[in-house]
Amino acid sequence: MYKALSLEGKVAIVTGGAGGIGQATVDLMIGRGARVAVADIALDRAQAVATKYGDAAIAVGMDLSHEASIKAMVARAVDHFGRLDILHNNATAVGQQLVDADNGIGEMATETWDTFFTTNCRGTMIVTREALPHLVRSGDGAIVNTVSGMALQGNIRFHAYSATKAAMMQMTRAVATAYGRKGVRCNAVAPGLVLTETVAKDFPSAMLKLVLDETPRDRVGAPEDIAEAVAFLASDAARNITGQTLVADGGVSIHIPGFSAYREFFGD
Template identity: 35%
Template sequence: MGRVQGKVALVTGAASGIGLSTAHLLAKEGAKVVLADFNVEGANEAAQQIRDAGGDAVGMFLDASVESSIKEAVDFTVKQYGTITVLFNNVGLTNLKKDLDVVNMDLEEWDKLMNVNVKSVLLGSRFAIPHMIEAGGGSIINTASMAGFEADAVRSAYGASKAAVVNLTRYIATQYGKDNIRCNGVAPGLILTPAAKNNLPPAILDIFSKYNALPYHGEADDIGYTVLFLASDESKFITGQTIQVEGGHYIANPTVPDFRALQAQANKA
């Protein structure tokens, strides 16, 4: 208990999945938390759950595609709790029906994803940093993705936007480190959020299982605990980094599962 005692955190995209897990963990460890989400009912319900468990939290509406809404979230946090020392830029969009390969993707979808996935990170940081400087420092954590490091057959805009988040994280860390502001990212692989569990068929999960180094899939708390660490003073000498939380899915030579299968066949012969 108390790993982020006395800190004030704004968590965007906090009504479900990774954001919800992170908000609960931050509050459990002593932070005062503002949960901001387009689903304001979900954010308010989650905040009530935190209060019922003895934490300090409030929910609010956020449209991460609108600059004024992002500023309002930061201003509300400062008005509610007097400061902001942790910002978790977690909102992100993806659309498998429109975000295709470079030739066939919907260009309006490209603009939409760049606006929400990248610009919201820029704006959240832009509005929070002056308050963090006044408070003597802070920690900004951005949700990137393994799609920002590895290419895929589709989701061109999503991957490019998350690569931008990875490098923007470095820029913020470089520009404001002397103000005692750290900025880091977390890059999830496949995480079994409720949305993933409801939408991914078993065949897709089996493919990920084949290539994961670990014998299980990630859960929202796996990202939440990483964010908690980056928000805490335990990570006070870490900045500009994006931690890959992906179960070892991308670390091995991609032929390893196939060679294992061949070896298994040879052993049976």
Template identity: 35%
Template sequence: MGRVENKVALVTGAASGIGLASAQLLAKEGAKVVLADFNVEGAKEAAAELKAQGFEAEGVFLNALEEQSIKDAVEYTVDTYGKLDILYNNVGGTNLHKDLDVVNLDLAEWDRLMDLNLKSVLLGSRFAIPHMQKVGGGSIINTASMAAFASDAIRSAYGTSKAGVVHLTKYIAKQYGKDNIRCNAIAPGLILTPAAKNSLPQEMLDIFTKYNALPYNGEANDIGYGVVYLASDESKFMTGQTLEIEGGHYQANPTTADLAKFTK
């Protein structure tokens, strides 16, 4: 307990999944947390549950596709708690019906995902950094994806936007490190968020499990613990890095599991 005591954190995409788990863990470790989400009722409900447990939290509306909305969420955090120490840029998504291979993907969806997944990280950081400079530093954490490092049959825009997040993280780290502002990213593999559980059939989940180095898939808290680490002073000499939290899924030749069976 107390790993981020007296820190103020803004978590985007915090009404459910990875964002919610991260906000809960940050609060339990002593941070005052603002949960921002397009689903504002969900964000406020989650904040109320944290308050009922004795933690400090507020929920606020966020449309990550609108610059003013991102700025408003940052300003709300500072107005409410007086400062901003931690920003977790977690909003992101894709559309498997439109984000296809390069020849067939919807170009409007390409533009939307660049705004949602990449530009929102730029804007959140842009508005947060001046407040962090005022208090002598801070930690910015960005949600990337293993799709930034491994190609796929579809999700061309998603993977490209997340690769941009990885590199933007390095730029922020280099440009603002002397202000004691650290910037790191987390690249999750498959995480069993409610959205994943509801949209992926068990057969697909089994395929991921098959190729993981570990015998199970990740949970939202697995990413949340990484967020707490990057938000805390435990990672004070770490910046510009991307933590890959993915169960070893991408760490070996993908044929290894099948070849092992063949050679037995």
């Protein structure tokens, strides 16, 4: 392995680490030498992930909507491992009921908007704030935020979710600017559709076809694809990269409107 990609000796917190992108990131980071605090609202699932790795991982409960639990999570991780070098802000507001409520602005309940912003923006800010002193102390701290391709485009639905992810992109730039001279880099990864276990089971087949038709690649992303991007940005291989959003969507956001129709027209 290219030496700069190694995470040997590093300590990381991965929020939302009990499944999907978070779990794939935990697996990859530990495989590259890091020790990881698996933070998740589903503590039992986080424990199942951490147990696989013995002393290299611990599970910590955390609820992004409750400040005290966030503070306790960061303190527990640092107390256990003695330091913190990497923060992967991956946890997000989830649940089918919440997704269904995230309709157009004209029909949206204020509570839905507030829930997304409380979890994704306020919660991520608090995690970052609590982690920053330890990342500064590391002298080589790295933050990687999971945002979304939806932050870059308009859509008929998912207005609250996409707005929070756009806000997180700006938070990424702000932290990178303010803390670069203090030894902390901050970047983001913007996935497109990622076939996590839940998505693979529940995502409507007709909508999956729509996404595939608009994807220049012949596949949609897997959690491991995003984990590779996160681990790269957290490593010394990305030491001169900060304040950036790496779009990992298979090319969905790069092409002209009507891409699928053009492919049909040209017989491609």
